[in-house]
Amino acid sequence: MPDETPRIGPKAAEDEIPLRPRGRSRGLAMRGVVPNAITAAAMCAGLTGIRFAIGGMWKEAVLAVVLAGVLDGIDGRMARLLKAQSRFGAELDSLADSLSFGTAPALILFLWSLGDLTRLGWFAALAFAIAGALRLARFNAQIDVKEQPHKSAGFLTGIPAPVGAGLAFLPVYLWLATGEPLFRDPRLVAPWTAFVGFLMISNLATLSWGRMRPRSDVRLAVIAIVGLVFAALLLEPWWTLSAICLGYLATMPWSIARYARIKRQRAAAARPVPEPFDAATRDLH
Template sequence: MRPPRRLRDRAPQGLPLRAITPNALTALALCSGLTGVRFAIGDVNGPNWQLAVVMILVASALDGVDGQVARMLRGTSRFGAELDSLSDAISFGVAPALILYLWSLHTSPKFGWICALLFAVFCALRLARFNAAIDATDQPRKAAGYNTGIPAPAGAIGAMLPMYLWFITGEDRFRSPWLVAPWVAFVAVLMVSSLATYGWASMRLRRRIRFEALVVIVGIGAALISAPWPTLVVICAIYLALIPFSVAGYARVRRLRANMSVAPPDAP
């Protein structure tokens, strides 16, 4: 017996799984960032600095895939965008600032806390600027595949560079607040700067080097597994060295667009 027509025509109830998955990844990234603070606070055995850093790296990895998953599953939403920004502010702003303060900056409480605050607040300001422009139709940098300033995950990974060097060498000079504090403040300024930095969309590979690119990606993954701290030092150095090239690349894109806009129309 067929069900009544009013039951057959009723819209399906419930929230589709594709709408939950990306938000779940974002929530896991938030949990990972906060867990990094827990390892920095420590227990009876003291803080575990390496696990604290690993938690921030895991949050960065999850943040890198949640947006892609949302687009693949057609599960993008304004709620997801707001949750992602909130997660980024905590995982890549508050959590790294607290970890660095507990690791080094607390030995110079006033100066160190000011730099930790700058990092957390500047990360929030960067995300607020991003959210304010999310509905803007004219975003030339985004259209060209560039970011404005360094992204929050890159800022968090870069700010912890002194920790990687300390893990490798064990030398206390890398833990000095007079080295760590200026570095953290410098990375914070990069996050809120107007510098054009490379985004994923601006990196285009030629068809004939796809295999070579795959080999490089596999090599980086193997290096991160076998020697994570030296690899992260190299990645941070390369990323910072590429900033002048990204600025010059976007300036070239702007010149090309300006020339196209003032070019005279074709004669009839």
């Protein structure tokens, strides 16, 4: 008897006909369209950044990828708000992230600087794009995994793809802010691009913004700081983005050290407790 289980995921070959589940399809509710439309908009923004880079419009290219990152942060929250989470949305989001935060930044950096380094520059761009795809593939593979030590402790494994794209553009931010040719030197940009790609696929414990819980006595200060950062982005966007990147990098040693402490505490709690010494038992022996 042939297997009639509906297949989830890509087809094995282009000419394979996927099996359809029985019953009439009810279609996709409008509340499910909204978050997926935001994801599609994020993907279009990231890919449009490549079009700007081809025309030498570097500011617009970077801002297009930044806009894709903002939209990427909205679509998941919108899906949870509307209770419209779906496997389709998760797959679409991963594909969009791979294009917007892996392929697009790699090509923009190659057109901006890495192309002057010929083969090595292209390898650095490839390393970043592949790292983005591998990170997202690892994330998809672990969606249904219950035991995730980093996640259960409130940390991420490696840096997220949108953060990786933002960090990879750090030389561009500094170049736009200062006009200094040094920041466009491919001998500087290439190792930096490859290093950020490594951070994306690494097993380092990194900060999870969703798990941060500011104390009640500092919440007003946090709100004020966020407002000031937003104003700074409007007035001095490139210096502000550079400061945000450096601030995030500064949190990495703290998050690594904190997770190491949590890991030691878990290991200590998992050790078997030695049985208490019994004098009566000793006398029997």
